[in-house]
Amino acid sequence: MSSLALFDLDHTLLPIDSDYEWSSFLARIGAIDGEHYQRENRRYYEAYVAGTLDIQEFLRFALAPLAAHPRAELDAWHQRFMREVIEPNLRPAARALVDEHRARGDMLVMVTATNRFVTAPIARAFGIGHLVATDIDETPDGRFTGAPRGTPSFREGKIACTEAYLEARGLSFADFDDSVFYSDSANDIPLLERVDHPVATNPDPRLEQHARERGWRILHLFR
Numbered sequence: 001m002s003s004l005a006l007f008d009l010d011h012t013l014l015p016i017d018s019d020y021e022w023s024s025f026l027a028r029i030g031a032i033d034g035e036h037y038q039r040e041n042r043r044y045y046e047a048y049v050a051g052t053l054d055i056q057e058f059l060r061f062a063l064a065p066l067a068a069h070p071r072a073e074l075d076a077w078h079q080r081f082m083r084e085v086i087e088p089n090l091r092p093a094a095r096a097l098v099d100e101h102r103a104r105g106d107m108l109v110m111v112t113a114t115n116r117f118v119t120a121p122i123a124r125a126f127g128i129g130h131l132v133a134t135d136i137d138e139t140p141d142g143r144f145t146g147a148p149r150g151t152p153s154f155r156e157g158k159i160a161c162t163e164a165y166l167e168a169r170g171l172s173f174a175d176f177d178d179s180v181f182y183s184d185s186a187n188d189i190p191l192l193e194r195v196d197h198p199v200a201t202n203p204d205p206r207l208e209q210h211a212r213e214r215g216w217r218i219l220h221l222f223r
Helices: 018-028 034-050 055-067 071-089 092-103 116-125 156-167 186-194 205-214
Strands: 004-007 107-115 130-138 144-149 179-183 197-201 217-219
Touching (some): 004 092, 018 055, 018 071, 018 107, 018 116, 034 055, 055 107, 055 130, 055 144, 071 116, 092 107, 107 156, 130 156, 179 186, 186 205, 205 217
Parallel strands (some): 004 107, 004 179, 107 130, 179 197, 197 217
Antiparallel strands (some): 130 144
16 A cells, blocks of 8 residues: 655644644634734743643633634634645645655655644645544534533644544555654654654754654655
């Protein structure tokens, strides 16, 4: 079988953090209390970078705005978010990396801690047909409850979620000739160590140090 190509999203395929930018966008259009939300958003982001983020606490914070608005309104806002924030940050080098794996016939999977509502349209913009993301609980009529569903796709949870995603399709890591994972974050070291070819991509300082110690490939897409 062909190879399995896994891609983190924020600061890996994008030069920005889509979750952080989504919150900033909501503040800019007046959908949330901008000053309070931005202050808390920065605090959680700093904890993420430092490797001290409480993912359940963060998800309660980050998903609350989704529960406060009808799905149709959220969808309309996300279309504008794509036009104004995401599309200008779809860089040629990142597209070329994904296209290279597509041309080889690899199975392309975006694996991100950011929630599925924010990331599904971004995966489609890259032409990546498989998405492993943090899922959100919904009511029967499709409204978000503001709570995560299942295991968050974060740290070791990325391994569990990726394995579950493959298993649901009758696959496992062993079914591929090899596997590669591109990520910028030290939070993703567990999944990077799970694949055959870990690639520290635009790495944060902690991951870059770890990658150099392990002799991993280091890739800079946005220099």
